[in-house]
Amino acid sequence: MGGKQPDESAPVAVRKDTGARRVLRAFRPEGTRVQAGPVEVGGTGFVVMAGPCAVEGVEQVDRTAAAVAHAGAHVLRGGVFKPRTSPYAFQGMGEPGLHLLAEAGRRHGLPIISEVMETSQLPFMVESADILQVGARNMQNFSLLRALGKVRRPVLLKRGLSATLQEWLLAAEYILEGGNEQVMLCERGIRTFETEIRNTLDLAAVAWAKQRTHLPVIVDPSHATGQVDLILPMSLAAAAAGADGLLIEVHPRPEQALCDGNQALTPEHFQTLMQRLPPVLDAVGRHLWRPESPAQVVRAR
Numbered sequence: 592m593g594g595k596q597p598d599e600s601a602p603v604a605v606r607k608d609t610g611a612r613r614v615l616r617a618f619r620p621e622g623t624r625v626q627a628g629p630v631e632v633g634g635t636g637f638v639v640m641a642g643p644c645a646v647e648g649v650e651q652v653d654r655t656a657a658a659v660a661h662a663g664a665h666v667l668r669g670g671v672f673k674p675r676t677s678p679y680a681f682q683g684m685g686e687p688g689l690h691l692l693a694e695a696g697r698r699h700g701l702p703i704i705s706e707v708m709e710t711s712q713l714p715f716m717v718e719s720a721d722i723l724q725v726g727a728r729n730m731q732n733f734s735l736l737r738a739l740g741k742v743r744r745p746v747l748l749k750r751g752l753s754a755t756l757q758e759w760l761l762a763a764e765y766i767l768e769g770g771n772e773q774v775m776l777c778e779r780g781i782r783t784f785e786t787e788i789r790n791t792l793d794l795a796a797v798a799w800a801k802q803r804t805h806l807p808v809i810v811d812p813s814h815a816t817g818q819v820d821l822i823l824p825m826s827l828a829a830a831a832a833g834a835d836g837l838l839i840e841v842h843p844r845p846e847q848a849l850c851d852g853n854q855a856l857t858p859e860h861f862q863t864l865m866q867r868l869p870p871v872l873d874a875v876g877r878h879l880w881r882p883e884s885p886a887q888v889v890r891a892r
């Protein structure tokens with residue numbers, strides 16, 4: 592036994608190749624389908640997630656759920672933990688709000704998506720939410736991303752306010768590396784020198800992410816523009832650019848909204864948007880998502 596023994600005190604070798612790998616298209620060329628309750632994201636069906644920025648109360652969330660379900664939305668959104676710029680702004684209803692959202696989703700047959708801000712919220716969020724949203728401000732919260740790698744719930748990962756495409760992909764890589772491959776990317780506008788529009792919607796990033804990765808890509812035209820009159824044209828543009836779905840803020844009374852009222856569509860405006868999508872989707876070989884088999888209808892809640 593003349594061989595040299597390994598030196599146990601030596602530092603563990605650091606991998607030289609630190610780039611994204613599991614998120615890359617080559618890792619799964621056929622593309623990933625994300626299963627959110629009964630709804631599948633990433634196939635030919637285009638998925639619309641809609642609802643209030645924040646859950647504010649039982650009547651508000653129920654009216655919104657009824658309206659977006661009636662218009663043909665597939666998933667109900669609603670924040671109960673709100674990452675607000677000011678500590679004096681409405682911070683969300685917390686866990687009780689999550690139960691109102693889940694109840695409204697059940698009543699109107701829609702799975703729900705809600706934002707998780709910290710690891711301590713995961714146990715009850717996993718119980719009630721069909722999709723866990725990671726907000727733009729948390730895209731590089733690495734301990735949260737690692738924890739999300741360990742749960743069995745789909746994750747929608749928003750692009751950070753000033754995140755490069757590589758940073759966005761590597762954030763997703765944390766979740767996949769942890770063992771959760773049910774990840775969707777969400778382009779929600781980035782911060783640029785422009786001040787007239789809330790953010791700059793990077794639609795090239797959508798086409799880029801579809802080509803480079805196997806993950807579904809969702810566009811949030813509400814936070815990307817911050818203006819109701821820009822949401823319809825940007826939704827149609829996102830569909831044409833190859834997005835797999837939309838995340839849109841809707842409020843029954845936008846002028847009374849506790850959060851992001853300026854960008855909230857009324858139910859009527861949202862219905863118009865839903866009616867304008869099909870011809871654009873048709874032009875790119877897509878259609879609004881619908882259950883494909885009776886089995887999926889039975890599983891819908």
Ligand code: PEP
Nearest residue numbers: 670726727728749779814
């Ligand atoms: C939201 O979806 O309500 C939200 C806070 O979005 P973002 O993280 O993109 O700002």
Ligand code: MN
Nearest residue numbers: 644840850851
């Ligand atoms: Mn919002």
